[in-house]
Amino acid sequence: MSEEASTPVSPIERYMARMVxxxxxxxxxxxxxxxxxxxxxxxxxxxxxxxxxVFTLLNMVPGPPGFGGTIAWTTLGIALAMIMRWPIRLPTLIGDRGLPLNLLLKLSERVAVAARYAARFSRPRLRWLTGAAATIPYGVFVIVVSLVMTIPIPFINAIPNVGLCVLSFSMLNRDGLGAVVGVTISLLGLGIAAAAIFGAYELGMAALGIVT
Incomplete structure (x- = not known):
């Protein structure tokens, strides 16, 4: 038996193969x-x-104005459905929006290849952080981050979204340590976003002060 055939397939590789x-x-x-x-x-x-x-990956793809916000609201809705144990249903306003199938297919194929490499470092560990008991905390965290990502300020969404991507990847791969890394990246991104929002507020107030 070859070494490749004897190597167990990680959970994330199975999910990526299913998606592709x-x-x-x-x-x-x-x-x-x-x-x-x-x-x-x-x-x-x-x-x-x-x-x-899937939707955190989609949020890394450049899109028309409002695309990132739509992705963030969709991710929020999926997280809420997960907490409530509902099947996922989207309002028509969001659900009928088109997506580039060929681009998404190419992206998923590349992610599947990347998953094989990432599986060398990410593996099932600290599973209590990724099991059924973690569903509600996970969902609440995704909702909070997604809410911030709906704010239409350029460039503040990138780091929180990367964190969500790492977190969701790790949750699928049952990698509790990776989930901690993902949460840490998202929190760092939220801190930067808060600073950017506060800075924009201060600039706005200063401009109003000059005008008045």
């Missing part, structure tokens, strides 16, 4: 048009943790 296969089936279908709601249907309306990762 689902998008490839959609791309080969008679109706390859992709929307937010259809992406959720393809991945499964009960796949909360996987979809949080």
């Amino acid at each position: 296969a689902a998008l490839q089936r959609l791309a080969r279908s008679d109706d390859p048009n992709l929307t937010f709601s259809r992406l959720i249907d393809v991945m499964g309306r009960g796949s909360h943790r996987l979809l949080i990762l």
Whole structure:
């Protein structure tokens, strides 16, 4: 038996293979048009943790004005559904928005390759931080970070989103240590965002003072 065949596949690799296969089936279908709601249907309306990762990855893709905010609200809704144990359903205003299937497929294929490399460092450990008991704290944290990411101030969302991406990746891979790293990155990003918001407020007040 070869070394590659004997190497166990990590949980994150299985999730990524599932995501790529689902998008490839959609791309080969008679109706390859992709929307937010259809992406959720393809991945499964009960796949909360996987979809949080998918949408944090999507938030790294440049999009038109308002795209990042839509992604943040969608991620928030998925986290709320996860806490409440609801199947994921989006309002029509968000659900009917189109997504670039080919771009998402290429992104997922690259992430699947990256997951194989990341699995060398990220592995199941401290599982109590990623198990069922962590679902509510995880969901609440995602909601809080996502709320901040809905604020339309340029560049403040990047670091919190990277943290959410690391966190969701680690939750799927049952890596408690990685989850701690993801939370730390998000908190750092939130601190920078708070400083940026406070700075914008102070500048605004100073400008009003000059005018008056």
